[in-house]
Amino acid sequence: MTSNETQIESLETWLSKKPYWEQYVWKVNLEKDSLDSEDIDQAYQYLSEHLGLIDAPAKKPASISFKKEILIAPETTEAVAKIKIVEVKDFVDVNAISEDCSIKFGPYVTLIYGGNGSGKSGIGRLLCNACFSRGERDILPNVRNGSGTGSARATFVIDDGSGELQEVEYEMGDDVDELGRFSIFDSASVLIHLDESNQVNFTPAQIKIFDKVADTISKLEEKLTNEKNVKKKDDPFDSMFLYDDSSGTATFCKSITSATKL
Numbered sequence: 001m002t003s004n005e006t007q008i009e010s011l012e013t014w015l016s017k018k019p020y021w022e023q024y025v026w027k028v029n030l031e032k033d034s035l036d037s038e039d040i041d042q043a044y045q046y047l048s049e050h051l052g053l054i055d056a057p058a059k060k061p062a063s064i065s066f067k068k069e070i071l072i073a074p075e076t077t078e079a080v081a082k083i084k085i086v087e088v089k090d091f092v093d094v095n096a097i098s099e100d101c102s103i104k105f106g107p108y109v110t111l112i113y114g115g116n117g118s119g120k121s122g123i124g125r126l127l128c129n130a131c132f133s134r135g136e137r138d139i140l141p142n143v144r145n146g147s148g149t150g151s152a153r154a155t156f157v158i159d160d161g162s163g164e165l166q167e168v169e170y171e172m173g174d175d176v177d178e179l180g181r182f183s184i185f186d187s188a189s190v191l192i193h194l195d196e197s198n199q200v201n202f203t204p205a206q207i208k209i210f211d212k213v214a215d216t217i218s219k220l221e222e223k224l225t226n227e228k229n230v231k232k233k234d235d236p237f238d239s240m241f242l243y244d245d246s247s248g249t250a251t252f253c254k255s256i257t258s259a260t261k262l
Contacts, residue, residue, distance in 0.1 A: 021046035081161025
């Protein structure tokens, strides 16, 4: 028996011990993306029967099996293709960097060096805005170019892992999925990571079902509470024995509850 089969069997065994109304809640949540009012009403009927609020029908509902609903993704050992940026070229209004400039990235380490004002920081700011990086970087247009639009642009050449090259056009403010897969760290982003809080939310697909079931149970609880409040009546005996609540009649009347059999 594989580990996946063991997980499926364990989950089936756990659900099989749940009351029928809860099994139904799990089943419809596994089958549907969202539940409608009919699903909630049906689950509430099963819950009411379980609590004894209504009589259960003489014919029992069909048993529920989770064999087809519970699926666990198979483990994969295949290597994931690694994409990489091969080149950045065709710079437009990225500080004073020439449009003929081309930055080619090596397979391991790429060093960019030059004198003050040669454009090193401008390339770094472009990468931080185009890719994933904490914080924003201002990119000034090329003041030497009178026709500058003030909107930085460049072309990224990407290898998708298959050896085929793809050119991605980027303009300041664009949200490009391919470029968002690269993380850029510089002196500004490092300080943000160190000094500011990071919030990361990740919910595996197999865990989302627990949130859906919990949400459905909350709706059933709300429905049960509302119905209880509608049917709730004040005890009429509270106002009948204001001055003499020690007699046998008063004591008996005040002790009457929904569970009283007399």
